[in-house]
Amino acid sequence: MAELGAISLWIALALAAYSTIGSVAGKLRLSPALVESAQTAMYAAGLALLVATLSLVVAFISHDFEIAYVAGHSDLAMPNRFTWVAFYAGNEGSLLYIATILSIMSAIAIWRSPEKFKDALPYTTAVLMLTLTFFVAVMAVMANPFDKLPFVPLDGEGINPLLTHFGMFFHPPALMAGLIGITVPFAFAIGSLLAGKTGDEWVDAGRVWGMVSWVLLAGGLLLGSWWAYTILGWGGFWFWDPVENAAFMPWLGITAFIHSIMVQKRRGMFRMWNIVLINVAFGLALYGMFMNRGGSVPSVHSFGASQLGWVFLLFLAIGVVVPFAIFIWRYPLLKSAQNLDSMLSREAAFLVNNMLLLAIAFVTLWGTVYPLISRLTNDEEITIARPFYDQVNGPLMLGLIFLMGIGPLIPWRKAGVAALRKTLLPPAVAGLATVAILAILGVHKEYALLAFGLASFVTGGILMEWYRGTRSRHRSSGENYATAFLRLIAANRPRYGGYIVHLSVVMVTLGIVGTSFFSIQKDVVLSPGESTVVGDYELVFLGTLETPKSNRTEFVSTVQVFRDGDLLDTIHTKRAFYPSFNMASTNAAIRSTPVEDLYIVPSENLPDGSVGFRILVNPLIWWMWVAGPVMVLGTVIALWPQKMRAPAPVPTPRRFAPGPRPSAA
C-alpha cells in the first residue's frame, strides 16, 4: 500500500500544480479547452488524494508496520475503530487529511458555483489548487505518510492514549476541515478580484462556504472543550492555550465575515470590508495551521517539534501579503452600491459586531504572541494567562451578546426610534426581570448578573420574534400553531436558522458564566470508606479496582453521591496508566444535569489504596454541550436551499395584484 499511496500523492501533486497553472494560463490566453482541462485536473487530484487516503486506511487496518507513520501511531492492540483517529494523529496523516478535505471542498465548490461567477472561476480554481499544491508538496517532500522504515517492526508504538476518546473522532477533523475550509470563500473573493469582478457575484458562494467553515470550527472548538473537560482531568474546558487560541481566532474572523457578507448580499454594501475580513480570516487560519506544525509556542495540541514550522511560516507570509496586494490593486474598483443610511440600522449593528469580533481576535493574538515578543525584546518570556483574557475579552464578549439581541430586531437601512423602542421593550423587560430575580435569589456578582440579563434579553427577543411571526401566520392563514411555526422557519431559513444559532450561543454563554463565576473545586485524598462534602453533595469513596489490560493498567474508583442524606448515584471514575507512553489518562465521572455537573476525577492513585480526587461542581455547563447540536441544526436550516424562485420577480400576487390607482398615496 505504501507504493500506491506514494504514487497517488505525486499524481495529486502534478494534477494540482497543472490545475493552478492551467487555470490562469487558460483564462489569460482565452483558451476554454485549457480552462476545462485544468478544472478536470482539479477533480482528478481529489480522486488521487482519495486513493492515497484509502491506501493509508488499508495500511492501518492491515497493520502494515513497514510504513513509518503506521508503526508510529498504531499497534496490534489498537481496535480498528481508532484507525480514523490514528489517521490524523500525526503530522503526516493530518496533512493528508487536510489535503483530501480541501480537494473535496474545492470540487464541490467549483461544481456548484453560481452561473454568474463562471467568468472568474478559473482564478478561484487557481487559488484553491495553489493551496492544495502547497500541502501536497509539503507532504510529498517533507512529511510523507508513506515513508518506509528500513526494517519491519513486530509491533507499532500505539496510539496516544489521550486520543482514544469519543470526542477525538470529531474534534480534530472538524477543526482542520474548518481551518482549511476558509480557503474556499477566500478563493472566491480573490478570484473575483483577479477577474475584475468587484461587485457581488462571489457573495452567495462566499456566504455558504463561510458558514460551512464556521460551523465546522465552532463544532470543533466545542468538541475540543468537551474532550478537555472529560479526559484531561483538570475540570476546565478552555485554557487559552496558544493552539486553542489559534483555532479560536479564525472562528472569530469568519463569524465577522458571515455577518458582514449578509449586508453585501442584501444591500450591496461593505464590499471592501468583506474582502478585508475574508483575508484576515484566511491569514488567521494559516496562522492556526502554522502554530500546529512547529509554531514556536509549545502546546498540548501541537504535533511536536517539526521542521515544517518555517515552511508554514513562509506560506503564512505569502498568504497574507499577496492577497492584500491584490486587494490594494483592485481597491479603486471596490465601491459599495450604497452608503450607510443611519447608525440605527442593522447594517450599523453588523459593523459594530465586526469590530468587536476583530477586537477579541486581536486581543487573543496579542496574548498569544506576547511571550515571543517578550523573549525577543527582553530575553525574558512573559506568559499571558487567563486573567488577561478574562479582563479584556470578557467585556467585549458581553458587548457582542448585547448586539446579538439588538441586531436581528433592527430593520435594514434605518430604524425609527419609536418603533425600535417598542420592539426592544419586551426583551429588555425580560433581561431586567432576570437580573432582578437573580439578585433577589442572592446572586450578587455584577458580571454574572449582566451576562444572565443579556442572555435573557437575547432569548426574549428571539422568542418574541417566533411568537409574533407564528401568531401572525396562525391568524392570517388559519394554520395551527405548530404548522405556523414550522412554516415560518421554512419560509425564511437564513433568518430563523440564524436565530437558532444565536440561541446556541446563549447556551454557551450560560455554561461559561456558570463555571467561571460559580464553580466549586475541592482537591482531597480519600481512603476507602472515607467521605467528603462539596457544595450540597456528600461523597463516599468505596474503593478502587485495579485491572491490568494489554497496554495499560486501569484503576476504577467507585464513589457514592448523596444529597440531603439520599443516595443520588453511584459513579465510577477511571485512571489508566500506559507504560509504553509513560503517561496516564483519566476519565472523569460526571453526573450531569441542566442545573449543574458534579465532576470527580482521580488525580493520583496512592500505594495504600487511597486516591487523590479533584471534585468540582460546575453550574450550567450542561448547556454548553447541548449547544453544539443546536448550533449545527441552526446552521443546517440557514444553509438549506430555499425553493427555486419563479422567474417572475413579483414577490406575491396578492400584494401586487393590478387594481385601480389609489386616490391618495
Place this chain on the structure above:
Amino acid sequence: MDAETVISIFVGAVLAAFSFAVVGYAFLRGRQPLPAEFSPPETDDQALADIFDSITTLDLEFQLGRMPEADFQAQFQAYRVQAATVLRDQLEAGRGDPAWVLEQEILLARGVAENAVVCPDCSAAILKGTAACPNCGADMAPRS
C-alpha cells in the same frame, strides 16, 4: 517484489493514465477560442430575486409592527428603484418584453399604497387582507 507491491504499482499506473486521459480529453473536443471576455452571465434574474428577497424581509418586519409606515414606504421605494434599474437594464440589453417590464414597474409602484391599512386599535400600518393585526392581535376582518 511481492504481489502487493506489483498490484500497488499497477493501480497507481492506472490512476496516472486515467488522470492523463481526463485532463487531455478537453483538448480533443476541439473547442473554439473564447472571445476577449467570457460572455456575460445572465445575472438579471438573480439580482431581481435578491431585491425581492429583501422586499419580502422588509414586508415581514413591517407586518411584525417593527417599522412605521413612513420608513416602510421609503425603503420600499428604494428597492423599487433598484428593481426598476435592473428591469431597465434588461430592457436595454434586449432581454425583456417592454410591455411586461412596464407592467411590473407599475405593479410595484402601486403595491404599497393599495395594500397598506391602519389597524383601528393600535394604529399600526399593516397589509390589507391580513386576518389579524400582527402588532396587537386585533381582528381585522371587515366590520359590518
